[in-house]
Amino acid sequence: xxxxxxELAGYLAALGGWxxxxxxxVLPQWRQSSYAGDAIITAVGLHEGLWMSCAAQSTGQxxxxxxDSLLSLxxxxxxxxxxxxxxxxxxxxxxxxxxxxxxxxxxxxxxPVTKSRIAVAGGVLFILSGLCTLAAxxxxxxxxxxxxxxxSTVPINARYEFGSALFVGWGAASLTxxxxxxxxxxxxxxxxxxxxxxxxxxxxxxREPPVKMSSSxxxxxxxx
Numbered sequence: 614x615x616x617x618x619x620e621l622a623g624y625l626a627a628l629g630g631w632x633x634x635x636x637x638x639v640l641p642q643w644r645q646s647s648y649a650g651d652a653i654i655t656a657v658g659l660h661e662g663l664w665m666s667c668a669a670q671s672t673g674q675x676x677x678x679x680x681d682s683l684l685s686l687x688x689x690x691x692x693x694x695x696x697x698x699x700x701x702x703x704x705x706x707x708x709x710x711x712x713x714x715x716x717x718x719x720x721x722x723x724x725p726v727t728k729s730r731i732a733v734a735g736g737v738l739f740i741l742s743g744l745c746t747l748a749a750x751x752x753x754x755x756x757x758x759x760x761x762x763x764x765s766t767v768p769i770n771a772r773y774e775f776g777s778a779l780f781v782g783w784g785a786a787s788l789t790x791x792x793x794x795x796x797x798x799x800x801x802x803x804x805x806x807x808x809x810x811x812x813x814x815x816x817x818x819x820r821e822p823p824v825k826m827s828s829s830x831x832x833x834x835x836x837x
Contacts, residue, residue, distance in 0.1 A: 617716040620732060623795025624711050627739040630788030631704035634746045637785055638697040641667045641677060642776035644757050660776060663694050689756040693749040700745035703738050704789065711735030711796055736796025743789030750782035 641662030658669040667677040680686060712718055714732030716725075754775060761772050 627792025633785035707738030739793030
């Protein structure tokens with residue numbers, strides 16, 4: 614795979630991961646009601662996300678409500694919120710920087726070394742974005758797992774388990790990190806750096822035409 618095709622594939626993968634991260638951050642299905650246990654038929658299914666909680670009735674009606682207070686939320690929800698916002702911001706800047714540094718664009722094509730370094734910087738931003746998404750989703754999933762398996766008087770069918778948004782977040786983190794890694798492979802080759810440094814170090818002097826030496830003998834004896 615050539616350098617331009619590799620950059621394009623990495624950019625598309627990272628862009629798709631960023632869009633999936635936006636969808637995961639907005640979806641309210643970060644955790645949902647568990648259907649384990651004896652009574653698996655329930656009239657209302659509960660879903661909770663970072664920004665709202667929803668109740669889906671058996672008739673198909675869904676009612677959602679935003680979280681009332683920020684400070685009253687659990688620590689893992691506030692931390693996951695902050696990590697997702699940072700992830701989306703890093704991904705947004707990565708999209709802009711990567712477009713400037715890709716070989717298929719004409720921005721800054723007169724300096725390919727600097728252009729490749731800009732593409733690498735965009736890849737680093739995508740990798741950081743994917744890691745933030747992975748941390749947010751994993752932290753939330755760890756809290757859901759802890760609350761599900763801890764000893765409590767709450768029956769199993771009234772507890773929560775993983776929602777679909779967590780799996781979307783894990784997929785988004787994988788795509789973003791993969792795309793950023795492909796963009797980081799755009800590091801300029803050593804040969805190009807050496808050639809550019811050699812060309813810059815050469816003095817720009819005009820070549821003088823060669824002087825022709827006369828082969829005829831000097832006729833000094835005729836003057837005597």
